[in-house]
Amino acid sequence: MTTVYPSIKRISGNNIASPIGYRAAGLHCGIKHKKNDLALLVSDVPANAAGVYTTNVVQAAPLLVTKEAIAKTGKMQAIIVNSGNANACTGKQGFADARTMQNMTAQQLGIEDHLVGVASTGVIGEKMPMDCIKNGIPRLEPAVGLKGSIDFSQSILTTDTVSKNTAYRVDIDGKTVTIAGTAKGSGMIHPNMATMLGFITTDAAIESKDLHAALTSVVDRTFNSITVDGDTSTNDMVVVMANGLAGNNTLSPSHPDWAVFLQTLLHVCEDLGKMIAKDGEGATKLIEVEVSGAINDTEARSIAKTVVGSPLVKTAVFGCDANWGRILAAVGYSGATLDPNAILIQIGSMTVVEAGEPVPFSEDELIEYLKQPEIKLKVDVHQGNGHGLAWGCDLTYDYVQINASYRT
Amino acid sequence: MTTVYPSIKRISGNNIASPIGYRAAGLHCGIKHKKNDLALLVSDVPANAAGVYTTNVVQAAPLLVTKEAIAKTGKMQAIIVNSGNANACTGKQGFADARTMQNMTAQQLGIEDHLVGVASTGVIGEKMPMDCIKNGIPRLEPAVGLKGSIDFSQSILTTDTVSKNTAYRVDIDGKTVTIAGTAKGSGMIHPNMATMLGFITTDAAIESKDLHAALTSVVDRTFNSITVDGDTSTNDMVVVMANGLAGNNTLSPSHPDWAVFLQTLLHVCEDLGKMIAKDGEGATKLIEVEVSGAINDTEARSIAKTVVGSPLVKTAVFGCDANWGRILAAVGYSGATLDPNAILIQIGSMTVVEAGEPVPFSEDELIEYLKQPEIKLKVDVHQGNGHGLAWGCDLTYDYVQINASYRT
Incomplete structure (x- = not known):
């Protein structure tokens, strides 16, 4: 059913910072008792970005802040993520808290607020413990290489039992393009994106609108085709950043390698979707x-x-x-x-x-x-x-x- | 939200044979290891009848036979029910078996085939053990009173832990009209009628088409508003028989007591629906x-x-x-x-x-x-x-x- 492209290769040491120009970090800031709960992903330069979000009418504050940020210029350079508290159903204070998370991260990185996305996952309806967040953000030191990526992918988990990572390389215009992804999910996973966070990075050059089209088409066949319990959460999002540092000619539907790029993105999302399904709450199969x-x-x-x-x-x-x-x-x-x-x-x-x-x-x-x-x-x-x-x-x-x- | 009609009274000894002119029976014929598994409900005279059925595209043979029977003249005088085997996904043989159940019951009662409905519940996809059925039908001796009704309501159960019965009386045209119901259900219960059987008897006089309208309007607010696990089965049906022996003027939407009749039917269906939900597989609440x-x-x-x-x-x-x-x-x-x-x-x-x-x-x-x-x-x-x-x-x-x- 699927065209096979031999040039697409899964890479080991598959981590969210494997494309050129990305750094990641994660640590424990105190929202959870012991486990890591705060994570940061940064691109060296502003990346074209796209996101897809929960269809639940009740949407959490961080999701609204991220949507608004990407809508502004189609770009994102960093995303701050916490687990343990979903900052959902938290009213005006929740919205202000998500903005504070965005602003503090932007300050820390010396970039504009609208270049920072925010994602949260965890318990619904409890105020975000901002003391923990404020204490944690300055301590985040995003780095290239495996260590920062592992910390990132572990800090975004809730009831997940394992972290979920994948990455692929493919040649486009004679340049090596890498697409990597990490995700969390577990309960409340359902078609149409439920309590699931997915982060995808690539060094490909591609315009935001084409990136959005690519993401949407792939998400329907991957993340939106997994289910754990039929519930749909308030916080789900999948965001992709493309910083262009691979140096390929800008991808678009008329680029000869568009199909192979789509297929690579599909592999990343399918891998993550299957990892989420397999790690569904209590799942053995x-x-x-x-x-x-x-x-x-x-x-x-x-x-x-x-x-x-x-x-x-x-x-x-x-x-x-x-x-x-x-x-x-x-x-x-x-x-x-x-x-x-x-x-x-x-x-x-x-x-x-x-x-x-x-x-x-x-x-x-x-x-x-x-x-x-x-x-x-x-x-x-x-x-x-x-x-x-x-x-x-x-x-x-x-x-x-x-x-x-x-x-x- | 609901008009209260003080004349509607729930009756004790609430059993499917409590309206005038109904008899019931149930016994063990060997489909199940030990528990009763064959049941018969009979009206002394042909009753106007109506049914609502599963919306599942895959529909079991007995359901098709019952639909066809009621469609013929709008009447039904008896229904033969087995538990332990759903006679679903059993192909032409299953259809022939359901017809044999109908025919044997009709012969036994000395009535025409099309006056007999058939209902089955249990495992899907196994051939009906017709030896058991053929051995059982001649031994069924429908009787008035509590004993036959208890046997009937227990013989239709699968994973249910309790039998479900209710009955109400109401005055219409100075006549006492009784509506009684019994049901089974447990797993695979979902809006739109899933692995649920409901049988309702009344001695009210009412035409089939009005009975159908009444049943449909009430089922949406009762049986179709219960859920155990979201699955929808191949075998569900609710049938109502109205034999007219109460002697009231024939009910129709223009009868002054139409609303109170509807409300009484609603009580019966709501009681049964709640009993089914409460007895959902593994349920404690x-x-x-x-x-x-x-x-x-x-x-x-x-x-x-x-x-x-x-x-x-x-x-x-x-x-x-x-x-x-x-x-x-x-x-x-x-x-x-x-x-x-x-x-x-x-x-x-x-x-x-x-x-x-x-x-x-x-x-x-x-x-x-x-x-x-x-x-x-x-x-x-x-x-x-x-x-x-x-x-x-x-x-x-x-x-x-x-x-x-x-x-x-």
């Missing part, structure tokens, strides 16, 4: 649902997201139960164009439903397959050529435990 | 969400359903965590018309959010409140006069356990 034969790609993704979001499918995968009936039922209520008698379902490589009816399969083999850490479910609805993927995780006792006592 | 101030009733119900369906809200209630931020976030992603700064939220009688911002409250008092078996959440969005209710349950370890191993 990554579930990938691939749908083909829908009337178009949008409906294919919609079916895939419905299946991967079904609590009954998620608990069945957790319990290694080859309960294809639940998969079929979820396909049925996805709202997509369907003929119930034309549906094919595969668990791993084993066909379990054909033409809408069960076919004999080895239950033992399937149970063994369902014990793997990455489970693939394939659905072909035989209505057209639409294709789509979605990712999620199983639903476990630990999800309940984590969320029954998040604040306490 | 009933959650009622009441929304006011929406731009219309439909949006109010939509907000209420979104809040009561949020896994994060459900786990917070389970954990007695007054996490109003999750309630606010769910309101925010409901898709309804909102001003984030105008939202009021109450947990029980305690206001926790006003004008979109938290207000001080006693955490200890709220924790005590959240330990109750019935939790009320109120949301006023201050946009208009729309009002709506929805019901659900908390999300617990037991939900995961039940669904991780349903088939095995």
Whole structure:
């Protein structure tokens, strides 16, 4: 389904500061008890920037500040991020606090306020502990190399159990362009971006409006195709900065390497999306649902997201139960164009439903397959050529435990 | 919000056979290991009938047979129900099996096939064990009184822990009209009728088309406003039979007592809906969400359903965590018309959010409140006069356990 570009290479030591001209830092400022909770990402020069944000009507203050900042000139040079407190539903004071975070960071770096974005994640509705923030910002010392990036990626986490990083290199106009990303997420992850923060850096030269178009098209097929629990948060954003230091001719849809750039960005976002799904609260398994034969790609993704979001499918995968009936039922209520008698379902490589009816399969083999850490479910609805993927995780006792006592 | 009609009285010994001219039975025929799994409800005379069915595109054979039966003359005299096997995704054989169940029951009662409805609930995709059914049907001996009704209501259960029954009496034209209902449901319950069966009997005289209109209007505000896990099943139906033996003048929208009849039917359906929500798989608490101030009733119900369906809200209630931020976030992603700064939220009688911002409250008092078996959440969005209710349950370890191993 996807064109393969051999020039795209995943790089090891994949860190948010790997493109030319980026530095990162992270530390503990006291919002959380012990873990790091304040992070800063900086480009040496103002970068063209784009962002996509939660569709929740209730939007947190930092998100509004970041939107406004990018809207001003399409550029961003730094982003200050805290975890432990979402600064959401905090009214005028919350907005003032987000502005203070922006202003202090700008002062510290000697740049204009509107070049600084702000992101927050954590508990909703509690005032931001500004003493901690004010104490922390001056101590942030962004650096090139792995150390600063690791600190950054760890400082943005909440209930995540691992940090999420990826980076790719690709040749454009004979120049090496790097795209790197880091993300956090865990609970409240759903299509349309929920309690998920994603930061992407690149040294590619590209105008803000094209960067925005690229990001939007890729996010729909990656971050917006993951789900943990169907909840959509107030704070989610994915921002990308492109500082142009790679020296390529400015990318645009008419550039011969536009497709390969898009594909590289897709790899970065898909990697991060899958890492988020796999690290869903309490998850023990990554579930990938691939749908083909829908009337178009949008409906294919919609079916895939419905299946991967079904609590009954998620608990069945957790319990290694080859309960294809639940998969079929979820396909049925996805709202997509369907003929119930034309549906094919595969668990791993084993066909379990054909033409809408069960076919004999080895239950033992399937149970063994369902014990793997990455489970693939394939659905072909035989209505057209639409294709789509979605990712999620199983639903476990630990999800309940984590969320029954998040604040306490 | 609701007109109170003092003439409507809930009756004790509330059972599906309490209206004049109904008999019921239930027994164990061997689909399940030990528990009752076959049930029959019969009216002495053909009753006007109406049904509402799952919106899932994948629909089980018995549902198609029942739809077709009622469509023929608008009447039904009996319904045969089994639990333990849903007869869904079973292809042509499944359809033939549902027809055999219909035909055998009709033969047994000496009535025409099209007067018999069929309902099934249980595992999807396994052939119906027709030996059990064929052995069971001749042994069903429908009777008036409590015994047959209890057997019926217990034989239709799957993972339910209690049977669900209610009945009301009301005077219409100086005649006593009784409406009674029984239902099953537990997992896979969602707005738009999911793995839920509801059977309602009345001795009222009313034409099929008016009965259908009454049922539809009431179901939207009751059965379709409950959610356990957001999944929608292949088998759900609510059917109502009205045999006219109460002797009232035929009810219709122009009858002076139409509103009181509707209200009585609403009580029956609301009682059953709440019982289903409260008995959701693994549930320890009933959650009622009441929304006011929406731009219309439909949006109010939509907000209420979104809040009561949020896994994060459900786990917070389970954990007695007054996490109003999750309630606010769910309101925010409901898709309804909102001003984030105008939202009021109450947990029980305690206001926790006003004008979109938290207000001080006693955490200890709220924790005590959240330990109750019935939790009320109120949301006023201050946009208009729309009002709506929805019901659900908390999300617990037991939900995961039940669904991780349903088939095995």
